[in-house]
Amino acid sequence: MRADRLMAIVLLLQHREQVTAAEVARELEISERTARRDLDALGTAGVPVYSVQGRGGGWRLVGGARTDLSGLTASEARALFLVAGPASSVTPALKAALRKLVRALPEPFRAQAAAAASSHVTDPQRRGSSRAEPRPPRFLAELQDAVIRGIQIRLGYVDRERTETERTVHPLGIVAKGPSWYLVADTETGRRTFRIDRVSSVDPTGDPVHRPDDFDLAESWRAIADEVERKRxxxxxxxxxxxxxxxxxxxxxxxxxxxxxxxxxxxxxxxxxxxxxxxxxxxxxxxxxxxxxxxxxxxxxxxxxxxxxxxxxxSSDPNGRRTAQPRQFSGVSA
Structure with missing residues (x-):
């Protein structure tokens, strides 16, 4: 899975001063084109990876191959975990790698990096989904930031009847389902989902989110989606x-x-x-x-x-002649 590859590339960069796309391709058994695309994706997401051009060039991690990742800023650490750790695609091996990487981060970065890794899921298998990458809606970044920082927000929202309301919510996670994005949040009336393209305003209150100790975003989304399916x-x-x-x-x-x-x-x-x-x-x-x-x-x-x-x-053909007897089915008729 791509999340596994991205994490593997970062760990590879930690242990080597420099790698080439060909070396990444050999290590991960992928094509050089895929390796270059993954390296570019890490850089685009804000992970401090850069390329060295010319003979003897390759890709490096800013600050060198630091096992303590002290070359990362807080925002860069969050960006890394956002790329590498969507909850819906974390395998047991990747979970173990994430735990090790969290421990390697400077202490002030650990909580938000771990929160970033579990802050969103992708649900491409549900009804109405597509293979295309969902286009990020307005306020997605602000909502994701509130989830990672664990901050309550005053949320402006426009419902199906185009009625606008405002309420204070406890943001718990972000879900991408096909072309749509959803916020999962606790409210005064219970757990709710909000389509992010209907959000009209986001105002952080500064108050901490009350997050259940046993909350799991992927499990919560499955329960929500199953309930919606049952109502349909x-x-x-x-x-x-x-x-x-x-x-x-x-x-x-x-x-x-x-x-x-x-x-x-x-x-x-x-x-x-x-x-x-x-x-x-x-x-x-x-x-x-x-x-x-x-x-x-x-x-x-x-x-x-x-x-x-x-x-x-x-039982008869279009000219009224009797056709062959129906075959006997192996099952039991209704």
């Missing part, structure tokens, strides 16, 4: 699925699928969510090879109706 798809269809059909259901329904335990006959209990009985029945009708829908009754009724309509339409 309140209808639940229960079914029994053949074990070899679970993969098909996962591809077809994604987060709308919940997989339960196995039954005595070896099938697996599943719940599939939707927001309309007939549409959900239509989605399930083609899965008769794998599932038996057990409820609710209205979804089963729609499935029977769809099945009868299909048999009536396709």
């Amino acid at each position: 798809t309140p209808l639940e269809a229960r079914a029994m699925c053949a074990p070899h059909g679970i993969g098909v259901l996962r591809m077809g329904f994604g987060a709308r699928l919940e997989v339960g335990g196995s039954t005595t006959d070896g099938r697996i209990e599943v719940v599939i969510r939707g927001n309309d009985e007939y549409i959900l029945a239509g989605e399930l009708a083609g899965l008769v090879d794998w599932i038996e829908v057990t409820g609710p009754p209205r979804v089963r009724d729609h499935l029977a109706s769809i099945g009868n309509a299909l048999v009536e339409r396709y």
Whole structure:
């Protein structure tokens, strides 16, 4: 993952006075073009990396290969951890590297550097997302700064009805989902998310954020996103699925699928969510090879109706001649 590579490059620069793109490429088993792009990304983000041109040139870390990273300023340390440590992409190996790097920082930088590493997540897999890098909205930098410094803010916000309000919030993290950015914050009425492109003003109060000791941004976002998905798809269809059909259901329904335990006959209990009985029945009708829908009754009724309509339409060819008998399915019909 790119975050792992960026951290590895910084650690490599710590231990060597200078590296070339070719050396980085060999060490990390990537192309030289990718190595140059990653080195440029570190410099663009504010990490003190610079290139030396000419024969014998390469890339260096400002201040030399310092194991204590004392050549970093506070803002540079924060920039490094913002690049290398988005919470959604931190692997166990990278977490260990981040912990070591935090300990190597000068004492005044440690808290904010660690906060920067966990201040945002990227959610590219959710519905409506895209592979394109989200364009930073206005006030993103101010909000990220408040998250890292742990400072409450007075937030101006325009809702869907274009009504503008102002409230004091405790910013906890930033989430990038497809083209949109969100602020996760605690408020007087509980935990809320705010689309950052609807933020109209940000005014730091100077008061400290009350951050729960067990708060994890990635876990909190998953819970928020799951709750939103449940509100979008309140209808639940229960079914029994053949074990070899679970993969098909996962591809077809994604987060709308919940997989339960196995039954005595070896099938697996599943719940599939939707927001309309007939549409959900239509989605399930083609899965008769794998599932038996057990409820609710209205979804089963729609499935029977769809099945009868299909048999009536396709049991004869367009000229009225009887076609071959329908094949026997391996699953159990709904």
